[in-house]
Amino acid sequence: MVGLAGALIVFFGAAHTLGALTVEGAAEHAGAWLGRDLWGQSLAEMSPAMSAYWLSVNSFGPPLVVLGLVVLWLHRRGLMPPSFIAWSLIAWILVDLALAGPGVGQSLILLAACVLLLVAARRAGRGSRTGIHPGEGSAGR
Secondary structure, X not given: OHHHHHHXXXXXXXXXXXXXXXXXXXXXXXXXXXXXXXXXXOOOOOOHHXXXXXXXXXXXXHHHXXXXXXXXXXXXXXXXXXXXXXXXXXXXXXXXXXXXXOOOOOHHHHHHHHXXXXXXXXXXXXXXXXXXXXOOOOOOO
């Protein structure tokens, strides 16, 4: 469950970033980015190049990839990711839904990852009370 959750988080972050760069055409502004055209620009008067930058390179996508990789790293070492990761993402999803309304359902990917993390944490907590620890047992060994 935790591995799938981590993979979903990585997928969501990567899909958002790569989709912004390709499908949404943000990469067309790379010349402006590399030419330092963004330096000193006001966020209140956002240019198309700045908007594309915030949609892609400086979006939540890259940090979500890192977060998903951390979840996978912890899982591969038999460590349970802390539940605050899932609860924080759920809070963010709810704020996003309240402010922007329901989109095409892409938040469901992150929500599924959060549910998987919370269920795994609950099972691991129950296992620690019974003496069974995550990564132990006959499953997968």
